[in-house]
Amino acid sequence: MADSISSPTPRVIRNDPWYGSYAARAETMRASEIRALFAVASRPEVVSLAGGMPYLDYMPFGQIADLIAKMMREKGDVAWQYGLAQGDPHLREDVLQIMQLENIVDVQPDDVVITNGSQNALDLITRIMCDPGDVVLSEAPNYVGALGVFQSFQVDVVNVQLDSHGLIPESFEEAVKEQRRLGKKVKFLYTVPNFHNPAGVTLSVERRPKILDIARRYHVLIVEDNPYGLLGFDGQTYPALRSMDAENVVYLSSFSKIIAPGMRIAWMVAPPGIRQKLVLANEASVLCPPNMSQFTITTYLDNFDWKKQINEYRGMYKKRCDTMDAALHEYLPYCSWNKPMGGFYIWLKIPAGLDSRAMLPRAVTAKVAYVAGTGFYMNGEGKDHMRLSFCYPTPERIHEGIRRLSTVIDAERETTQLFATSGKPDNDPRDPEYPGPDVP
Numbered sequence: 001m002a003d004s005i006s007s008p009t010p011r012v013i014r015n016d017p018w019y020g021s022y023a024a025r026a027e028t029m030r031a032s033e034i035r036a037l038f039a040v041a042s043r044p045e046v047v048s049l050a051g052g053m054p055y056l057d058y059m060p061f062g063q064i065a066d067l068i069a070k071m072m073r074e075k076g077d078v079a080w081q082y083g084l085a086q087g088d089p090h091l092r093e094d095v096l097q098i099m100q101l102e103n104i105v106d107v108q109p110d111d112v113v114i115t116n117g118s119q120n121a122l123d124l125i126t127r128i129m130c131d132p133g134d135v136v137l138s139e140a141p142n143y144v145g146a147l148g149v150f151q152s153f154q155v156d157v158v159n160v161q162l163d164s165h166g167l168i169p170e171s172f173e174e175a176v177k178e179q180r181r182l183g184k185k186v187k188f189l190y191t192v193p194n195f196h197n198p199a200g201v202t203l204s205v206e207r208r209p210k211i212l213d214i215a216r217r218y219h220v221l222i223v224e225d226n227p228y229g230l231l232g233f234d235g236q237t238y239p240a241l242r243s244m245d246a247e248n249v250v251y252l253s254s255f256s257k258i259i260a261p262g263m264r265i266a267w268m269v270a271p272p273g274i275r276q277k278l279v280l281a282n283e284a285s286v287l288c289p290p291n292m293s294q295f296t297i298t299t300y301l302d303n304f305d306w307k308k309q310i311n312e313y314r315g316m317y318k319k320r321c322d323t324m325d326a327a328l329h330e331y332l333p334y335c336s337w338n339k340p341m342g343g344f345y346i347w348l349k350i351p352a353g354l355d356s357r358a359m360l361p362r363a364v365t366a367k368v369a370y371v372a373g374t375g376f377y378m379n380g381e382g383k384d385h386m387r388l389s390f391c392y393p394t395p396e397r398i399h400e401g402i403r404r405l406s407t408v409i410d411a412e413r414e415t416t417q418l419f420a421t422s423g424k425p426d427n428d429p430r431d432p433e434y435p436g437p438d439v440p
């Protein structure tokens with residue numbers, strides 16, 4: 001469900017003999033639009049601006065391999081053994097220095113829980129907090145992976161609004177009041193404050209205390225999901241919400257974007273009561289995070305200048321973002337977007353009347369892929385947007401990808417103007433009968 005999906009969408013199984021036997025929560029699960037696209041978008045001739053995969057080619061894999069071999073010779077018996085449900089103590093100690101970069105200075109290793117990626121962390125927090133029908137407030141457009149988790153726990157996702165300065169505090173407060181008025185239980189606010197996926201925006205420093213103040217006044221927990229915080233293009237970081245409030249914030253971060261996602265290692269910090277439940281839930285779900293992956297990460301952190309490496313990543317992503325921004329100005333000046341200050345994504349608004357989801361098969365035919373905006377909402381909104389990722393393709397491919405995209409959008413505009421319609425019928429990809437994009 002995360003962006004870096006590596007397998008194609010399972011097709012709808014017709015005449016499934018187990019139809020009628022599934023739990024209600026399994027009935028609510030849907031394939032993400034990103035996954036539906038993966039098989040075609042990953043063909044080499046297609047410039048994929050769809051996935052959120054970090055670019056790893058600059059990693060010193062030869063040296064890393066030597067160090068892992070040494071680690072295996074020295075402590076292979078532990079690396080290949082079961083570990084603690086809360087995670088390896090050495091790694092829990094190591095993540096403290098990473099969090100200090102965003103002003104989180106009051107955490108002890110015992111406050112940290114290691115997870116199998118932040119996806120696992122999102123699952124755990126929803127698992128321990130939410131019953132079916134409870135409300136989670138979530139910024140719209142939403143991070144797809146979180147939507148998948150919320151859906152699988154039959155949570156009602158209520159959107160709160162973002163603008164170019166991030167989450168709008170008044171929208172948060174209104175949503176809490178309205179849901180309470182309706183008699184609903186609001187369990188938490190889910191927010192990605194830095195370099196948002198997919199919106200690209202960052203919560204302003206001025207708004208941060210306001211959000212925390214509302215959360216405290218209404219006793220609403222905040223789940224702060226921060227995989228991109230260290231990827232500010234100019235090296236800038238922002239004080240984490242967790243750095244200002246230890247009692248009302250559950251903080252999530254991950255090695256996926258700052259080192260590599262293949263290890264599936266992330267971490268969370270939570271107030272003691274919640275943390276205890278998270279560890280129990282982790283034990284019930286996976287027994288323990290994988291020792292082999294945790295030891296690989298600690299080996300990397302202990303032996304490499306990881307701050308320098310993150311700096312190099314920042315420079316690389318900045319160049320790619322600049323290239324995409326310049327190409328958009330060159331080829332699609334009538335579209336609108338906020339140029340992000342970090343992270344992986346541009347959230348592009350396309351001209352009124354166009355439908356990014358209906359247009360996608362034509363884009364893939366023109367050998368460029370993106371994620372349609374509808375994938376980031378549960379209610380069919382988002383047709384007028386698309387997410388463009390600049391993290392993985394080289395600058396040359398990004399430029400070419402935007403050029404190709406412009407031919408598709410130009411043609412679509414012409415057709416819309418001619419017929420005053422966006423063309424395709426309004427299929428719902430969350431409908432189990434939806435056949436997926438009819439790509440060649």
Ligand SMILES: Cc1ncc(COP(=O)(O)O)c(C=O)c1O
Pocket residue numbers: 002003004052116117118119120143145192197225227254255256261265266
């Ligand atoms: C906002 C956000 N949260 C969480 C994740 C998942 O990260 P992980 O690879 O640690 O599961 C992603 C990945 O794209 C993301 O963009």
